[in-house]
Amino acid sequence: MTGPAAPPAPVRPLLDPDDQRTVLRQRVENALLSLPGHFEFDNPITGVNATDLFSLNSLLGTGIEIEVVRTLNQLRALWDPEEVWAGYRFERSSQAFPDVRLVRGEARDDIAIGVELKGWWLLSKEGVPSLRYQVSPAACAPHDLICVVPWHLSNAVSGVAAVIEPWIESAWYAAEYRDYWWQHLRSAKGKTGLSHPQAAHPYPNKADLVLVRPQEDGGGNFGRLPRAKPLMEAFIARSMRHEILGIPVADWVSFLKLHSDTATPEEIGQALEAQLTEHLGAITPGAAEQLLSLLAQVGRLLSP
Numbered sequence: 001m002t003g004p005a006a007p008p009a010p011v012r013p014l015l016d017p018d019d020q021r022t023v024l025r026q027r028v029e030n031a032l033l034s035l036p037g038h039f040e041f042d043n044p045i046t047g048v049n050a051t052d053l054f055s056l057n058s059l060l061g062t063g064i065e066i067e068v069v070r071t072l073n074q075l076r077a078l079w080d081p082e083e084v085w086a087g088y089r090f091e092r093s094s095q096a097f098p099d100v101r102l103v104r105g106e107a108r109d110d111i112a113i114g115v116e117l118k119g120w121w122l123l124s125k126e127g128v129p130s131l132r133y134q135v136s137p138a139a140c141a142p143h144d145l146i147c148v149v150p151w152h153l154s155n156a157v158s159g160v161a162a163v164i165e166p167w168i169e170s171a172w173y174a175a176e177y178r179d180y181w182w183q184h185l186r187s188a189k190g191k192t193g194l195s196h197p198q199a200a201h202p203y204p205n206k207a208d209l210v211l212v213r214p215q216e217d218g219g220g221n222f223g224r225l226p227r228a229k230p231l232m233e234a235f236i237a238r239s240m241r242h243e244i245l246g247i248p249v250a251d252w253v254s255f256l257k258l259h260s261d262t263a264t265p266e267e268i269g270q271a272l273e274a275q276l277t278e279h280l281g282a283i284t285p286g287a288a289e290q291l292l293s294l295l296a297q298v299g300r301l302l303s304p
Helices: 020-033 050-074 173-185 233-241 251-259 265-282 288-304
Strands: 086-090 101-102 109-121 147-155 162-163 166-171
Touching: 020 050, 020 109, 020 166, 020 265, 050 101, 050 147, 050 166, 050 173, 086 109, 086 166, 109 173, 166 173, 233 251, 233 288
Parallel strands: 109 147
Antiparallel strands: 086 101, 101 109, 147 162, 147 166
16 A cells, blocks of 8 residues: 655746846856865865874865865856945854855845855765755745755875865755655655744844744654755765865775774774675675785785
8 A cells, every 4th residue: 555646746946047146156157066166275284193084074164165165266257247236245253054155245134145054074984965955935935046066185084175066056956856855755654744834934033033943853864954855966076076186085985994993904804804895796706715815915015
């Protein structure tokens, strides 16, 4: 017996092409996509143990986001070539939604557009962005964006921070699709209801209630956008294929996860052998065993 059919999925809002904010939004999106060629973070990182790298996002994440905002302001020629928005500049406030707003001078309530900005440390254990996006769709202005900026160190485990192509989506659509996935697409055994704040509105103050509350969420997973497939799926796959020093991000993450604080050399070796057996055995039966035998012989030859 099957349950009721899911309602139609949400669609991205249609924006008036003649609206100045629609033009601004497209140009801001283009500026965000150009970040990899303009981003600079002049604070080299050295001396971090490989086992401590997973905590790097908590140490540098805020600085990365601040630098993204500074870069956006430097790219004014891209998003305001006709100086329609003269006197406006991007400002970041971690306590507000969206946390980056294009405001005019000291008039903080004169907001042209907002961007909810999140950094993603590519070598994190999760292998996906760790953001939780729980804001109500009603708190998103039609032109607002959500942007996830992946970053890494230039030498993988040291060097200066570098960013790669970000993920950019309508803030409203991301919130709507998150709710839709939670209620209709995921495999849920419990209750799927959601409680939306009644008075949510765009550009809320810090004290305003704007978060959606799930009726039941034992795992604390509501708002994890990477789970709401296929919303970020292609972006995550592309980011994990990005190469750092010629090695794909996915391989760096896999390697670093093996070398935890408590892992012994024997456990690491066993895990590497299991991975090799799995990958090669799936291609050619017996190939993994032959290669492992050869590696063992080489190891004995190189041993003192």
